[in-house]
Amino acid sequence: MTAWLRQHRNAFASAFDKLLQQRGASLLNALVIGVALSLPAGGYALLANLQGAAQRFTVEPQLSVFLWQEARRADLEPRLKADARIAHARFVSRDEALRELRQAEGLAEVVAALERNPLPDAFVLRAREPSAAALEALAAELRALPGVARVQVDSAWAQRLGALARIGKLALAFLAALLATGLVAVTFNTIRLQILTLR
Numbered sequence: 001m002t003a004w005l006r007q008h009r010n011a012f013a014s015a016f017d018k019l020l021q022q023r024g025a026s027l028l029n030a031l032v033i034g035v036a037l038s039l040p041a042g043g044y045a046l047l048a049n050l051q052g053a054a055q056r057f058t059v060e061p062q063l064s065v066f067l068w069q070e071a072r073r074a075d076l077e078p079r080l081k082a083d084a085r086i087a088h089a090r091f092v093s094r095d096e097a098l099r100e101l102r103q104a105e106g107l108a109e110v111v112a113a114l115e116r117n118p119l120p121d122a123f124v125l126r127a128r129e130p131s132a133a134a135l136e137a138l139a140a141e142l143r144a145l146p147g148v149a150r151v152q153v154d155s156a157w158a159q160r161l162g163a164l165a166r167i168g169k170l171a172l173a174f175l176a177a178l179l180a181t182g183l184v185a186v187t188f189n190t191i192r193l194q195i196l197t198l199r
Helices: 002-021 023-055 073-082 096-103 110-114 132-143 156-198
Strands: 062-067 084-091 124-125 149-153
Touching: 023 156, 062 073, 062 132, 073 084, 073 124, 096 110, 124 132, 132 149
Parallel strands: none
Antiparallel strands: 062 124, 062 149, 084 124
């Protein structure tokens, strides 16, 4: 046991002496290893933050249903409230939308310059099923209703962000595996060369 400890102590001392003799190369190797390890770790931290943001913004997915100017609220509201896929439907008149726009910061002067109200009447809907497939199916059916000019899925951008985050996570996993394989290969080759040199 004593001989084994002495051999390892001598090996560590010899390695430390060689590191001191080749400070530039040793520092460069340590820097390369540090960068290789920090890239996947930093990427995973960034993706975790992006996924958290996407989840916060997609808790209550909403759809905005904009009506043609000649459409009437009474023709569409009963059909929306009778749909079991819609948890809540709120009507926003064009006058109310203009008041909210006027109260928004930096838009009061723009609204005051308008000669007439360009905003349409709209329904803001909250769906029971938050999945992207269910939202798109509901939006497609709503677009076909008479009087509907446009349907906007307000949470679509957050769902795209979540999909991009998942793709990025797979790419980072591949990058981490590639860098880990490279580090193991370089370390193994360096140890092998040192053994051959000592022989």
